[in-house]
Amino acid sequence: MDLFDAQGVDDTGVPSYSATAPLAVRMRPTSLDEVVGQDHLLGEGAPLRRLLEPAREGAPVVSSVILWGPPGTGKTTLAYLVARASGRHFEELSAVSAGVKDIREVVASAKRRTAATGEDTVLFVDEVHRFSKSQQDALLPAVENRWVTLVAATTENPSFSVISPLLSRSLLLTLHPLDEAAIRVLVDRALTDTRGLGGRLTLEEDATSALVHVAGSDARRSLTLLEAAAGAATDAGRTDVTVEDVEVAANQALVRWDQDQHYDVTSAFIKSMRGSDVDAAIHYLARMIEAGEDPRFIARRIMICASEDVGLAAPEILPLTVAAAQAVALVGMPEAQLILSEAVIAVATAPKSNAATTAIFQALADLRAGKGGPVPAHLRDAHYAGAEGLGHGKGYVYAHDAPHSVAAQQYLPDDLVGTRYYEPTTNGTEAMITKRLARIRELLAMR
Incomplete structure (x- = not known):
């Protein structure tokens, strides 16, 4: 049965x-x-x-x-x-x-x-x-x-x-998790269908938003909460179901969570991780969890922060957050909140560098400004018939034949020679990269 x-x-x-x-x-x-x-x-x-x-x-x-x-x-x-x-x-x-x-x-x-x-x-x-x-x-x-x-x-x-x-x-x-629109369809149907509440009660918009957030992607939970909230309203002699009724049904004080809250709290969450305030980051994580924010969305923001703000200062953090996102998808809530907490703490307490972020943004800006001439001839593909006659590959130095495997030759197009996009910090692992990169650039300049 x-x-x-x-x-x-x-x-x-x-x-x-x-x-x-x-x-x-x-x-x-x-x-x-x-x-x-x-x-x-x-x-x-x-x-x-x-x-x-x-x-x-x-x-x-x-x-x-x-x-x-x-x-x-x-x-x-x-x-x-x-x-x-x-x-x-x-x-x-x-x-x-x-x-x-x-x-x-x-x-x-x-x-x-x-x-x-x-x-x-x-x-x-x-x-x-x-x-x-x-x-x-x-x-x-x-x-x-x-x-x-x-x-x-x-x-x-x-x-x-x-x-x-x-x-x-x-x-x-x-099966895909149900999105907010799907949950709303189910709730609206239950309010009006004769199998459900038959139009005897109405659900205020704030109450609908609160119920949908608490239910997450679970259709069964959304209808269970609706039934309990409707019971609370009926016991009070009302036909309108309010946010307070949903709070009674959920047995918790619901975090008010409209679109502005979504963006504001998410912004504060990211900036707290970037700013290395682990306590603030955990606070905003808790607010998002309590409000029913999609844990997969939270995991994506943590991964982005690991790439954008931690970068190569602690290169082990990005794969850690990727593993956390995969674990969140496999485990689901409520246990996923433990995984999210661990990932947030790792990102917030890690040394920070946005050098890799700055590098790609500056390179894209140069391209969009019209910079970036032809690829130097010695770097072009020389594997097809006729390429040699065009001078492709002529004078190319194979890096592994050079001292320290650093071949001193021109790599950037003529109009960008001398441009530096990546400027590592002295934070965490990038301190070592800074020293090594300085020596590499010295060797490259010896052509």
Whole structure:
């Protein structure tokens, strides 16, 4: 049975719900038109779209699929739609409670059903990453022999959580986190739909913004919060749901977070890291997290700061922040806040240099000002027929044949000879680069 306390099943075996079921359950899409945020999986001819179409004799066989995405993005919903729309029989197992015996019983029933009536079976396995290797192994014969069409859902990277034989026999479909516009569509629908609040209450704009930020990309959480906030308003004898009601529902004082706050706090966050005030940087990180800012956006800003403001003064910081961004994407909130904190502290406390940033900006400015003549002839490509006759490569000195592997010859175009773009600082690792670069430039000038 479904984790949301189903009241029964329909003719295909898909759970059905009464009016007393939670709002998030009642509002689960019952048609493809109600699905939001996953257009990339539902285009014409897409494997998932074919699964959502009625099974036809002679039609191409659709592989089993693994749906990978964050919580509340529609994995269970899509599995239910597959069963309803295709007319296939539906069976559901939760990896939290099912064992090998349960898997074998479902597969055996599917084989009998196919033999007796020709009806195919969709087996939905929620949180498949929680299955042990032996439990996943038990699914292999059923998937390989197409006794069932497996639709498995996971919030963890299947490359690490699903055994290779099962992964190779299934299509991996990645669900995108829902953006703010998609969450708003779901909230607005729940306010007006008869399955939901039926137009009995309204949601103030500030309350909508607060609810969307707190919910993040989780559709289920957005509707759970809406239901609790609506309950708070109803208990107070009101039909309008306010920010205060959302605060009660979320059990927290919400940070007011409009567009100006987004830009202002982000700006202060970056400038605090650049200015090496680690405490201020952590404060602004906490404000963004508490307001429901997308952790992937925060991770991107940290990476940019590592490149722009730390640079080669501590070249190890950029790969650290890249690894942090990847970890944030894999882990998700709330644990991702620990990873973000570590990355922020590393950037804020690192020695700083914007020399690499300044170098590329100045070089681009020269190009846009019309500077930058022809490439010197001895540096041009000499590998094609006729290049030698044009003087290409003539007089070129191979750097590794020169003392210290520094060949003293002209590299810049004539109109830029003597120009210096990169001027390293004496901070951190760049102190060593400064000394080495001074000697390199001396050698280059000896032509």
